[in-house]
Amino acid sequence: MTKFVFVTGGVVSSLGKGIASASLGALLESRGLKVTLIKLDPYLNVDPGTMSPFQHGEVFVTDDGAETDLDLGHYERFIETRMKKANNFTTGQIYKSVLEKERRGDYLGKTVQVIPHVTNEIQDFIKRGAGYGTEDAVDVAIVEIGGTIGDIESLPFVEAVRQLSLRLGPNQAAFVHLTYVPWIAAAGELKTKPTQHTVQKLREIGIQPDALLCRADRAIPDDEREKISLFTNVALWGVISMPDVDTIYRVPRVLHEQGLDGLICDKLRLNTPPANLKRWDNLVHEVLNPQREVSIAMVGKYVDLSDSYKSLNEALRHAGMKNHAKVSITYIDSENLESETVEQLERFDAILVPGGFGKRGVEGKIKAARFARETKVPYLGICLGMQVATIEFARHVAGLTQANSTEFEPEGAQPVIALITEWKDEDGTIKTRDENSDLGGTMRLGAQSSDVAPGTLAHSIYGPVVTERHRHRYEANVAYLDQLRKAGLVISALTQREHLTEIVELPQAVHPWFMGVQFHPEFKSTPWDGHPLFNAFVKAALDHQTAQSTQKAVT
Ligand code: GLN
Numbered sequence: 001m002t003k004f005v006f007v008t009g010g011v012v013s014s015l016g017k018g019i020a021s022a023s024l025g026a027l028l029e030s031r032g033l034k035v036t037l038i039k040l041d042p043y044l045n046v047d048p049g050t051m052s053p054f055q056h057g058e059v060f061v062t063d064d065g066a067e068t069d070l071d072l073g074h075y076e077r078f079i080e081t082r083m084k085k086a087n088n089f090t091t092g093q094i095y096k097s098v099l100e101k102e103r104r105g106d107y108l109g110k111t112v113q114v115i116p117h118v119t120n121e122i123q124d125f126i127k128r129g130a131g132y133g134t135e136d137a138v139d140v141a142i143v144e145i146g147g148t149i150g151d152i153e154s155l156p157f158v159e160a161v162r163q164l165s166l167r168l169g170p171n172q173a174a175f176v177h178l179t180y181v182p183w184i185a186a187a188g189e190l191k192t193k194p195t196q197h198t199v200q201k202l203r204e205i206g207i208q209p210d211a212l213l214c215r216a217d218r219a220i221p222d223d224e225r226e227k228i229s230l231f232t233n234v235a236l237w238g239v240i241s242m243p244d245v246d247t248i249y250r251v252p253r254v255l256h257e258q259g260l261d262g263l264i265c266d267k268l269r270l271n272t273p274p275a276n277l278k279r280w281d282n283l284v285h286e287v288l289n290p291q292r293e294v295s296i297a298m299v300g301k302y303v304d305l306s307d308s309y310k311s312l313n314e315a316l317r318h319a320g321m322k323n324h325a326k327v328s329i330t331y332i333d334s335e336n337l338e339s340e341t342v343e344q345l346e347r348f349d350a351i352l353v354p355g356g357f358g359k360r361g362v363e364g365k366i367k368a369a370r371f372a373r374e375t376k377v378p379y380l381g382i383c384l385g386m387q388v389a390t391i392e393f394a395r396h397v398a399g400l401t402q403a404n405s406t407e408f409e410p411e412g413a414q415p416v417i418a419l420i421t422e423w424k425d426e427d428g429t430i431k432t433r434d435e436n437s438d439l440g441g442t443m444r445l446g447a448q449s450s451d452v453a454p455g456t457l458a459h460s461i462y463g464p465v466v467t468e469r470h471r472h473r474y475e476a477n478v479a480y481l482d483q484l485r486k487a488g489l490v491i492s493a494l495t496q497r498e499h500l501t502e503i504v505e506l507p508q509a510v511h512p513w514f515m516g517v518q519f520h521p522e523f524k525s526t527p528w529d530g531h532p533l534f535n536a537f538v539k540a541a542l543d544h545q546t547a548q549s550t551q552k553a554v555t
Contacts, residue, residue: 002130003268004173005142006161008207010149010198011180015215016251018071020178020242021144022078023251026280027261029079030252031272033139037075038129039068039088040122041146042154046092049443057307061469061523062087065446071144073311077526078252081138086129091153094121114156122160123167140268149177150201162206174267176260177202177209178242181216181224190216192228199232210267211238211260219243238263249283249527283321283527290326294541297348299332299368301361312354312382315525319534325542337364342371349548350378350513350541353385355471355520359408366392373506378513378540380533383472386516387417390476390484390504398487400480407474416480419473420500444470448495448519450502456492457515458503461536466493466502468519475518476501513540 005024009017018039025035041048048056049067060073066085076083098121102112127133130141143161147154165173179195195214202209212234214220220228220241229236240258245251255261261275296316300309313329320327330348337344338361345351351372353365365385369392372379381389387405394403394416405417415422449467452459458466481491481501488510493503506514517533525531 001172002127002132002137003140003171003270004126004130004161004164004168005140005176005264005268006165006173006207007142007144007176007178008149008158008202008209009145009147009178010202011194013148015178015180016242016248017144017178018074019078019248019251020176020213020255021071021142022074023255024176024260024264025075025079025142026252027256027275027277028140028142028264029081030275030277031261031265031270033270033272034081035079035140035142036081036130036138037072037079037083037087038126038141038143039071039075039146040126040143040154040157041069041088041090042151042157043090043146044092044095045090046096047088047090053308058310058312059471060311061445061471061520063447063469065469067445067471069146070307070310073314073523076523077314086125089125089129091156094118094125094156097121097125115159118156119160119163122157123164126161126164139270140264149198149205155205158202158205158207171267171269174211174264175202175207175209176211176213176264178213178215181214181220181228183217190218190220190224192224192231195228196231199234203233209234209238211240211263213240213242213255213260215242217244247284247287249280249287252280253277253284279528286321286324287317290320290324292323292325292542292545293328294320294323294325294349294538294545295328295330295347296350296352296538296541297330297332297345297368298352298354299334299337299345299365300354301334301356301358309354311520311522311525312352314527315522315531315534316352316538318525318527318530319538321527322530322535323538323542325538327538332368334361334364334368337361337367342367345371345377346375348377349545350380350537352379352537353381353388355383355385357384357407362388362405362408366395369393370396373511373514376511378537378544379511379515380537381516382522383518383520386504386518387474387476389514389516390416390489390501393487393489393504394480394484398480398484398489400483403480405474414480416477416484417474418477420475420498422477443473444475446470448497450493450495452493452503453490456490456503457505457508457513458492461532462493466519468502468517468521469523470519472518476504512544513537 007021028035047067048059058070059067062083068088072083131137145157225239229239316327365388369389391403394400400414402413403416404412406415490505502518504516521533
């Protein structure tokens, strides 16, 4: 039977609850257990798909096409189990489901209430995420509850997991609470009071944590840990110090050395071999000992918040590790590039244009793609980055000077990028979009496979078939593909089902490394192997750097 670990957070948000949960998952996995992670988000949006990356950070996409919280990205990078739609749900989804049941009459005329109807629904969703009672059941499901204890919003979730632990019976569930221990410089002291209060709040709701993960900017000395233990009724070995670390990949080791995995296994009566952290130690070594450094310009819109491109940053770092290089990423706001000179991109070893939505800054991205094509610096365009590379090529090489995407110019004369409904119209006229359409879940989402043309750069990276995840609405318009091909653009992969353009590239005789992909490869990168496309891109950047310095030495 599946056992559960519920992870809550206290004092403030952004303490790294996702990383802590994922690290615990990794530790339990290294003990030979089958583990999954589930994230509960206490907001009313049905999913984060329609939320701005400024508000919520990146939207992570699973193989089965769910738009989820970015913590699921951490989960997939830390543990082996792949995330599915059922691994993340929101208050919005719970209420949607409860209200549908109410309309169908499933509650048989009863008054529908937060307790028990909403809390029961939450428990059902948690069990579904864990595959509870099915053949997909995991040994341990770690359930991370978003928000901070004391929030009105997350209260039904906390109540639901309290009830669930009671229903499951003794030793079937453990509670871990992440808290903050601030260093007060003026007093020269670490303060435990916020932790005392947050645990009090938790105990008021009926939850006694088994372990406290105490986040601080430094290690917490034993006398402070004793004090916390005494005031919170958590055994001393359950008061775990979680200081800031040089790399997130060190966190599993930090938690293991203080016995967190042992404590959880004890509590859940799980008998396992000891944890083996060799591969994590190797990872930390690789991160801290790069042999070279490579500098990549990321030309995007949401550059203010690195969370907006979380998986992408990680994928580039993984590829760096694979190439024994430190990847330094400089975020360039594409909107500034519209008025400023593009020559500022000269100092980089490669240029990357990531995914994005909306018109703002798009001409700057087109300028960046042009600069990369003309100066032969390695270019990787992801999703929107592929679309702008295609528009750029159409305008400046294929003679389609009006080329654009209907996303930015709905009535444009040469819509080389457009919605399928626009370019598939039978009499050849461009249909206008339905402005009232429901924005949630109308995109091409999740994993799809395409065939890769032999002899292409893409083929040398992926082999004959590529399966990657998608999140977009617009596609390269078939009506212009022949013209683009004739002008020298290589369409190196088409989807198996609908023959949609998946990868475009320049022939290697023309440009050493120029590629645009309609999918989001960053979602599948792991620290263990990196990702073939990013590994190749970072290698191309390193080769470019070498070639440049040899050239400088000669001249
Ligand atoms: N806005 C583009 C589209 O919807 C690209 C989306 C993306 O980059 N994720 O097709």
